[in-house]
Amino acid sequence: MSLPLFKNDEPLVKPAARVLSLPARLQKRNLTFGPILRKIATAVVPPLVTVIALLLIWQILCDKPGATLPAPTVVWKEAKDLIVDPFFVYGTQDVGLGWRVLVSLERVGIGFGFAAVAGILVGCLIGQSDWAMRGLDPVFQVLRTVPPLAWLPISLAAFRDSSPSAIFVIFITAIWPIIINTAVGIRNIPMDYRNVAAVLRLNAFEFFYRIMIPSAAPYIFTGLRIGIGLAWLAIVAAEMLTGGVGIGFFIWDAWNSSRLPDIVVALVYIGLVGFVLDRMVGFLGNLATRGTAAS
Amino acid sequence: MERPYLKIDHVSKTFQRGGAVSEVLKDVTLVINKGEYVSVIGHSGCGKSTLLNMVAGLLPVTSGAILLEDREVNSPGPDRAVVFQNHSLLPWLSVYDNVKLAVDKVFSGTRSRAERHEWNMHNLELVQMAHAKDKRPGEISGGMKQRVGLARALSMEPKVLLLDEPFGALDALTRAHLQDSVMQIHASLGNTVIMITHDVDEAVLLSDRIVMLTNGPAAHVGEVLEVGLVRPRKRLELVSNSQYIKAREGVLKFLYERHRFVEAA
Numbered sequence A: 001m002s003l004p005l006f007k008n009d010e011p012l013v014k015p016a017a018r019v020l021s022l023p024a025r026l027q028k029r030n031l032t033f034g035p036i037l038r039k040i041a042t043a044v045v046p047p048l049v050t051v052i053a054l055l056l057i058w059q060i061l062c063d064k065p066g067a068t069l070p071a072p073t074v075v076w077k078e079a080k081d082l083i084v085d086p087f088f089v090y091g092t093q094d095v096g097l098g099w100r101v102l103v104s105l106e107r108v109g110i111g112f113g114f115a116a117v118a119g120i121l122v123g124c125l126i127g128q129s130d131w132a133m134r135g136l137d138p139v140f141q142v143l144r145t146v147p148p149l150a151w152l153p154i155s156l157a158a159f160r161d162s163s164p165s166a167i168f169v170i171f172i173t174a175i176w177p178i179i180i181n182t183a184v185g186i187r188n189i190p191m192d193y194r195n196v197a198a199v200l201r202l203n204a205f206e207f208f209y210r211i212m213i214p215s216a217a218p219y220i221f222t223g224l225r226i227g228i229g230l231a232w233l234a235i236v237a238a239e240m241l242t243g244g245v246g247i248g249f250f251i252w253d254a255w256n257s258s259r260l261p262d263i264v265v266a267l268v269y270i271g272l273v274g275f276v277l278d279r280m281v282g283f284l285g286n287l288a289t290r291g292t293a294a295s
Numbered sequence B: 001m002e003r004p005y006l007k008i009d010h011v012s013k014t015f016q017r018g019g020a021v022s023e024v025l026k027d028v029t030l031v032i033n034k035g036e037y038v039s040v041i042g043h044s045g046c047g048k049s050t051l052l053n054m055v056a057g058l059l060p061v062t063s064g065a066i067l068l069e070d071r072e073v074n075s076p077g078p079d080r081a082v083v084f085q086n087h088s089l090l091p092w093l094s095v096y097d098n099v100k101l102a103v104d105k106v107f108s109g110t111r112s113r114a115e116r117h118e119w120n121m122h123n124l125e126l127v128q129m130a131h132a133k134d135k136r137p138g139e140i141s142g143g144m145k146q147r148v149g150l151a152r153a154l155s156m157e158p159k160v161l162l163l164d165e166p167f168g169a170l171d172a173l174t175r176a177h178l179q180d181s182v183m184q185i186h187a188s189l190g191n192t193v194i195m196i197t198h199d200v201d202e203a204v205l206l207s208d209r210i211v212m213l214t215n216g217p218a219a220h221v222g223e224v225l226e227v228g229l230v231r232p233r234k235r236l237e238l239v240s241n242s243q244y245i246k247a248r249e250g251v252l253k254f255l256y257e258r259h260r261f262v263e264a265a
């Protein structure tokens, strides 16, 4: 979403054109650093101002006696060690939020990894075969509307252990958008590419990795991006119920022991990590589909 | 006379969609000799692409048969390479890799890696595209893309080269340039070629014979014209050549007098 911002910045390079009319050498130095600094400034300053404003409003609202939520200053005072040192270890259950996030990320990684592989394969099948489409699509359209947490009791019953259950919830949450987007991508493979493959007599496997995957890659990455977002949403909820060391359970635990400042800090962590995950998949997608969009 | 190389034998094609049946081609018969350059011309929508796709094996015939060296054609294969109207290069592969896909597929069993590389480059040089081998299709012009499409098709060493309006989307200058390239390649390699075109001049300049299809539905071969001009042909010299003018007139008369394009059809 910062993309439009980035584009707006491009005209800033324009002043370089002025070099022609200004023979002074001093001007050159300004021109090489100016645009970069300004680019950074335009990217950083507006969100910074927003954050400060929000903090101020929050401070004003919550900084009176009888306020139900802690003000930023209170959060800072009471949860300072959580904020400044994400990786402390005081005991097996008393570790920094960085560790907790890593535990949650591991679960998401496993669940999402399975979802990505299975989702792409099933998506290819549905996209490629009309019968698979007719048979599976209606079922999937129903299943995908089931909220992630509704799967939890069933998976707890099946796995009899909290960690694989949480992973299963991630899997089942993330897989639908991957399947659906992949299938759409496969259906949209231009007839020309299929004809090329037919003339060359590519076998099923060659067709899969030479034509299907690259051609559908933009769609697949859209699915993956939605999937990772949902997975991160679901892990927090799932961990609240399953316990363990993850960030989700930390919030539940803090709530039970009335440590509201800790919850605030955890929310910030979750938000930032979710943001980074989304950007990472987006970045990988851009990298992998550089050539595909242009024809 | 020698045995026919490619034989299109009483071929008909009907499309069925839901309840609607449309008869596109009816009883098309055509015999093409080895090394011959045959153009198929006809009004838009008469079924030229359909005919070519059936020869390629991309579409099944409804009745009749297509025989290549006495063997029936019923599936696509690299012995009948197609250059599609809109180049259809794979945009995620470089120019070199687009050709490589074909070369590796066709010659992986018979040629070493080094030989395949050489053959790959040889075909790119043939169409004067070796300099852009590392570019993506998105980075080269339309004419260049068609050249690469041609190189890919030639690299399969096809028995028959099928060209579906290969220059249709190009400007006149690029077009003339590519036509000259194709003429040269045909002269040196002696390929058997079927080319679909809308362009009367192109058909006369390049072909040994011009097959004219009647208007659809149920199009068939209306007339076959022997061009009979000696090769090599020079574009500029032909302008005033009486044989050329006569051939051109023949095709034009067929298209615009006897089988005028009817809007309603």
Ligand SMILES: Nc1ncnc2c1ncn2[C@@H]1O[C@H](COP(=O)(O)OP(=O)(O)OP(=O)(O)O)[C@@H](O)[C@H]1O
Binding pocket: B015, B016, B017, B022, B024, B042, B043, B044, B045, B046, B047, B048, B049, B050, B051, B216
């Ligand atoms: N898959 C299909 N299903 C039904 N009808 C089809 C199909 N493909 C082609 N047709 C019909 O067959 C007729 C011939 O199509 P074709 O593409 O062969 O024409 P063409 O001569 O190549 O035209 P153009 O010069 O515009 O390329 C058209 O009327 C078209 O609507």
Ligand SMILES: [Mg+2]
Binding pocket: B048, B049, B050
């Ligand atoms: Mg056509």
